[in-house]
Amino acid sequence: MAPESRAVQAAAEAMGGKEKIQAVKTVSIQGEGENGNPGQSLTPDSPATKWKVTGFKQTIDFDNKRMHIEEVRTAQFPFPLDNVVNQSESVDHDIAWNKTGDQVSPRMSDRTARERQLEILRNPIGIMRAAIDPANKRGNYRQEGNRQVIDITTADGQMLTLSINAESHLPASVISAMDQPNLGDVDVETTFADFQDVDGLKLPMRLTTKIDKWMQSDIRVSRYILNPNAGSLAAPDSLKAENAAPADPPVEVTSEPLTKGIWLLGGTGASTSVAFEFSDHLTLFGLPDSEARARAVIEKAHSLRFGKPLTEVVIVNHHFDHSAGLRVAVANGLIIITQRANVAFFKDLIARKHTMVPDELAKTLAPQRAQFKPVDDELVLKDDAMELDLYHVKENPYADTLLMGWVPRERLLVQADLYGSEWATHPWAENLLKNVELRKLNPERDVPSHGRVEPWAEVLQNLHKK
Numbered sequence: 001m002a003p004e005s006r007a008v009q010a011a012a013e014a015m016g017g018k019e020k021i022q023a024v025k026t027v028s029i030q031g032e033g034e035n036g037n038p039g040q041s042l043t044p045d046s047p048a049t050k051w052k053v054t055g056f057k058q059t060i061d062f063d064n065k066r067m068h069i070e071e072v073r074t075a076q077f078p079f080p081l082d083n084v085v086n087q088s089e090s091v092d093h094d095i096a097w098n099k100t101g102d103q104v105s106p107r108m109s110d111r112t113a114r115e116r117q118l119e120i121l122r123n124p125i126g127i128m129r130a131a132i133d134p135a136n137k138r139g140n141y142r143q144e145g146n147r148q149v150i151d152i153t154t155a156d157g158q159m160l161t162l163s164i165n166a167e168s169h170l171p172a173s174v175i176s177a178m179d180q181p182n183l184g185d186v187d188v189e190t191t192f193a194d195f196q197d198v199d200g201l202k203l204p205m206r207l208t209t210k211i212d213k214w215m216q217s218d219i220r221v222s223r224y225i226l227n228p229n230a231g232s233l234a235a236p237d238s239l240k241a242e243n244a245a246p247a248d249p250p251v252e253v254t255s256e257p258l259t260k261g262i263w264l265l266g267g268t269g270a271s272t273s274v275a276f277e278f279s280d281h282l283t284l285f286g287l288p289d290s291e292a293r294a295r296a297v298i299e300k301a302h303s304l305r306f307g308k309p310l311t312e313v314v315i316v317n318h319h320f321d322h323s324a325g326l327r328v329a330v331a332n333g334l335i336i337i338t339q340r341a342n343v344a345f346f347k348d349l350i351a352r353k354h355t356m357v358p359d360e361l362a363k364t365l366a367p368q369r370a371q372f373k374p375v376d377d378e379l380v381l382k383d384d385a386m387e388l389d390l391y392h393v394k395e396n397p398y399a400d401t402l403l404m405g406w407v408p409r410e411r412l413l414v415q416a417d418l419y420g421s422e423w424a425t426h427p428w429a430e431n432l433l434k435n436v437e438l439r440k441l442n443p444e445r446d447v448p449s450h451g452r453v454e455p456w457a458e459v460l461q462n463l464h465k466k
């Protein structure tokens with residue numbers, strides 16, 4: 001018998017036997033724990049901010065390739081939008097959707113459906129059913145430390161790596177590969193721990209999933225139900241009627257002059273950018289929040305002043321939403337201006353492999369040498385046409401690498417993540433006011449990355465309203 005077959009057979013026996021595993025057609029898992037926010041952390045090296053998860057319930061119908069997850073997430077970090085979110089995520093073959101109350105979302109992307117199908121296989125029963133199934137390929141057996149490791153390719157082409165504890169013979173973890181836009185090719189690993197007997201099967205009571213180094217989900221299982229009536233996990237008829245997942249909506253970038261030589265670049269997307277005209281070049285403040293949006297913003301900035309090139313961009317912090325444009329900026333030869341604590345992290349992001357979904361930098365043939373202008377406490381960008389002062393925001397509890405901008409001539413405060421006109425609450429009001437005072441600024445207007453440009457007097461009123 002091939003070593004991979006022997007290892008799988010031993011694992012199935014350790015769990016309770018091949019027949020018992022195959023007899024599980026549906027499963028329901030209940031529990032609670034935490035979700036992480038990959039990429040959203042205080043510093044590039046600190047752990048991600050977390051949501052507390054309660055009421056976690058995952059139901060899987062293995063043969064029909066259907067899954068539903070519901071949970072309540074409560075923010076464990078200051079958050080200006082909804083702090084308590086009811087999540088409902090489903091997949092049925094290649095159709096993925098979410099629900100808000102009774103409202104069904106439009107059909108989600110093929111990529112989301114694929115990721116949810118892989119989640120079915122990162123379940124302990126799901127991966128063992130796949131490992132046993134003679135229709136699937138097993139191979140590349142190797143030993144890593146006290147683990148036996150096997151690659152599995154399912155009949156429909158999903159690829160996973162199963163590792164088995166060499167002493168207990170119980171499955172230890174499952175890895176699948178995916179593309180994360182900021183990180184590129186990454187491993188998603190679900191680790192199994194604290195096995196207990198459930199109706200004659202040994203199952204893990206702790207399921208921890210990481211994307212690269214970032215915790216995505218850590219669930220302590222309170223209950224498994226084997227072969228429950230899974231109800232209807234089938235996709236709603238309205239979604240089945242669509243032939244394909246909808247294409248991504250087009251990106252639109254608008255430009256609005258704020259004053260001489262300064263434009264607000266808005267349009268579709270979660271945040272805006274601001275373009276500044278210097279004597280012989282343009283500088284961008286902010287380059288969110290996806291590769292497509294970032295590319296469109298760069299194009300728009302190049303078109304603002306005939307013959308004057310965009311040469312540099314301020315990446316305001318290291319969070320994934322605000323650094324999503326980093327690699328496009330490098331591919332376009334822009335100088336990266338950012339707080340010094342981000343530089344090593346950004347160099348890592350620039351060097352990463354993006355082979356699964358090649359982005360613009362991955363497609364650039366000539367290796368680009370990224371150029372940085374790091375900001376310690378303060379950097380003044382100034383010539384005859386423009387002055388933009390950049391300040392490191394002190395003691396910000398959300399992102400310790402945040403930069404804000406100041407235009408002395410017009411008394412414009414240009415900021416991200418300190419205040420948004422549409423936010424429900426203002427968790428960073430005190431920090432914003434302290435930093436304005438520290439730098440002895442007397443703003444006339446606020447230009448935020450999230451929300452509307454407002455007179456400073458209005459901002460002050462809103463901050464106090466909470």
Ligand SMILES: [Zn+2]
Pocket residue numbers: 271321322416417449450
């Ligand atoms: Zn933001």
